[in-house]
Amino acid sequence: MDGTLIRGSAAAVEISRQLGLERETGELERAFAARELTPPRFAALACELWSGLTEEHIAAAFDGAPWMEGIREVWADIRARGERCAVISLSPGFFVERLLDWGADTAHGSRWPAVPFRDPVDPAAILDAHAKVRIADELCAEYGLGRADCVAYGDSMSDAELFAAVPVSVAVNADHHVRDVAAHAYTGTDLRAAYELVR
Template sequence: MTDDGTGQQARALHVFDMDGTLLAGSACLDLSARAGYLSSVEEMEDAWGRGEIGHVEFYDLLIPLWSELTHEDVDETFAKAGWIEGLREVLADIRSRGERSAVVSLSPHFFVRRLQAWGLDYAYGAGVEIGEPVLPERVYVPETKVTVVADLLAELRLGADRCVVYGDSSSDVPLFQRFPNSIAVNASSSLLPFAHVTYEGPDLASAYALGRSLLGDEAEEPPQP
């Protein structure tokens, strides 16, 4: 689809990283804590972040640790996760303006997609599943984010100037290098040199206000129903 579901073309796209940006910590750590393997996976994530293990190897090691998790476990972990304040309100405001929202994450798609129940339009993440072999071509790397966003903008018939990207870590560097309207949210030092603007704080609405200013229409009122 190239419109907002009402026959009107989408007016802008807001792209969010999930772990560390919308979610304190990471989905993988939260799920691993639920499964009883938090310490082991913390060490794995540290090694992953240092480049000592690759993205596919990380999931090859991780997925077996989640073998006992049920859909109910995942639902409860999602509901109890440390989401940033104002997330649902921001997603609602984006949609009210005829714009679209997307989350593009290296974490599992089965976790990311649950945000659609809160008003997210597009969910993208690693195509791994509990109890199934890891397919390398379905595991995301940082460069995958650029491809996903470029394809989505083409589908929506939007230029890069109508896209705002929000992230927090080195995995967002390729995205920030490609799309100039970029906001570092509670970010690591590795991302800050690539950000157009930065935000530190607990409220997504404040970071989103910066995004609106980059679009040049921060004073615009949401369309009336």
């Protein structure tokens, strides 16, 4: 989702804008990208930083994010073909799951504490890159599919393991971690054009 469906941004960045904490969250994002923070540690620090987060902030962050064009149309076409669309993201589930209303069949994100944050982060509930493959495998089993039936879309190193697991992948506005290993690459603002590469 981050960087793939949201152009040049991420759920954490959009939430931080609503809270006026862009600089502080940016520091966490940079440390995470440099692998100085694990996903659970990032989540724990973000929960501390976002102590004032409300459902209203989340809704405003979601609605104001720079989404790719054509997301709903792509997912409607996928479903019309009798296929499935899953969103798997390391970002908080409370943000990712809002994409179900746009037509995703399933949406999986890290399970953060309920908002407003009162409970500690459960490290086991925070997803990592390997979890994307695990969840994809679980969904394949549920739908009676195999990895050979899958197409993966992504933009960064958290998608590299998934790209290696499936035969067809599309790097969307991607960095070198996945662009160099993807079957296809797209740079732009419209998911429909990326989808056409494999449709």
